[in-house]
Amino acid sequence: MKMRLSTLVASVALAFAGATAQAQISGGVVKIGVMNDMSGVYADIGGPGSVEAAKMAVEDFQKTSKAGLKVEIVSADHQNKPDVGSTVARQWYDTDGVDAIADVPTSSVALAVSQITRDKGKAFLATGPATADLTGKACSPNTVHWLYDTWMLANGTGSAIVKTGGDSWFFLTSDYAFGHALERDTEAVVLKNGGKVVGKVRHPLATQDFSSFLLQAQASKAKIVGLANAGGDTINSIKQASEFGIVKGGQNLAGLLVFLTDVHGLGLQTAQGLILTETFYWDMNDQTREWTKRFVPRNKGKYPSMDHAGVYGVVLHYLKAVEAAKTDDGTKVVAQMKAMPTDDPLFGKGTIRADGRKLHPAYLFEVKKPSESKGPYDYYKLRATIPADQAFRPLAEGGCPLVK
């Protein structure tokens, strides 16, 4: 009897709380779709871990929120294909009542999803994609780009390397929107700092064997081989570069987009000394460590990538904005997200700019030697912190039509 009573009280309370908020919540529930690569080369970067991160954001939001929002998380695999991603996005928005799509690594898919989201007036919470075009020429009033972008990576890793003497570059570029954007942005940074680009080669996504490309890089005599690729492609290029004696021969590798999960896959023996830029590392402070401790068991013992952290941060902020705006209308919520400052345990305090760019510091890391690593996933040492106002492309340079 006691049990039944408490259930009754709870449901009445819920119904009451719901009634006040539900007026402008479509379908009475805020539905967030986590879309990413669940099974391919980028699955460890996002994958099911991003879904868990989104769920943690919902749980943490509900702990403090008084709005009594009903929130549901759904997920889908876009297989890194823009057509698959577009189909899922349309179905989610048109028939499944999804209000916002989160994550979406693979820039080509993200650009498609951003356009559809804009057409449908929903919200796109991008953390996975890298292309800076999302807040540049392809910016949208319905998109927030949370985590990182090609300009930030190029600026962080690229300028640090050129300034320490790596002034001639050869690019190994993944042949799609992301690779092209990363190569373009890095090349600009290299040239601006007085370096030169002596050659480049474009390889298809998910290439197994890089030896042919590495040989071309070797022949170019460039001091730096810049890897404008990601995930499994980066891992295989670094691994095979060590096999072909690229580093022993006096050339250095610059991993332009390397995630913690990639370093884990390579092992410190192969990855040591690599310089990379990320905006999140689990071992930064007490809050990130505490969050990681909660996340790891939910992700089969694997530590969070920066993308996982990004999904958590952006979903939390999105829900706060829904609560504040009292609606889940995508355009209004994104405007609200930009209007209020962000604050979460993983990225600290920050802001979202008019073009949709989330601003927070970026960190230049160096991968530890095996002897320096003291525990599981103890991989990075911090070399420099790039403050939030310098880490990302200046608003005026992006060419975003929303800004003019």
Added chain:
Amino acid sequence: MEIFGIPTQALFGQLLIGLINGSFYALLSLGLAVIFGLLNIINFTHGAQYMMGAFVAYLLLNWLGIGYWWALLVAPIVVGVTGMVIERLMLSKLYKLDHLYGLLLTFGIALIMEGVFRNEFGSSGLPYPAPAQLTGGQNLGFMFLPNYRAWVIVASLVVCLGTWYAIERTRLGAYLRAATENPQLVQAFGINVPRMITLTYGFGVALAAFAGVMAAPIYQVSPQMGANLIIVVFAVVVIGGMGSILGSVLTGFGLGLIEGLTKVFYPEASNTVIFVIMAIVLLIKPAGLFGTQK
């Protein structure tokens, strides 16, 4: 000296790399060709079995401390046995039906295997070190050749030639070929044909696993390593002529070379060039370069 704007030295390097990749194609398509040529099974699990070979090597090293050389022997046996179990329990029920049923079954099994491994080990892959004897490399003047890659060519050539010899030139091979032509008659001579078929399938699968162990130190040991390769390898077998053992070996090496050259002259097309060649070959010689029309 230059050829098409590429220094000859660099070109030699690229040709050698092409041969190395070709030897992987040859090794994998060899197993497929054996299974198809002798058993008429289109074995779509081949990529997954290649992946399992690499994983068995990884697990042997990390759980039992058994190194590369033993893994070259043990992994093919372990994976070969799982293949035989699949053949006995499932594939053998489909021999009377159209090829397509076997294809669907093996494709489904491949998806399940890859899913299970991905669920267990993630998608970033796991590192596997090359054996100490084969680390380092030689400076050939025109390129730096890692010792391990040289070993890959040698091992692949030996295995390919050995398999070809066993099937085309020995008594056992003759039984096998006879059993596929006319199983009833061969059975009448007192040869256990079903067992022979099971063993042959196991051998084909073991070849895939062998290639997997060979690949482990070069690529990441990852659940989708086979899925990336299987389509290319099928194209190799189709171009060589379904079931022709010598054909698939030669085509494997040849296409490795062509793909290598594409990576120099027009890298964007390096994923597609093999399929373009496949389309052309099928238009001109539908049975493949070395196949015979049945």
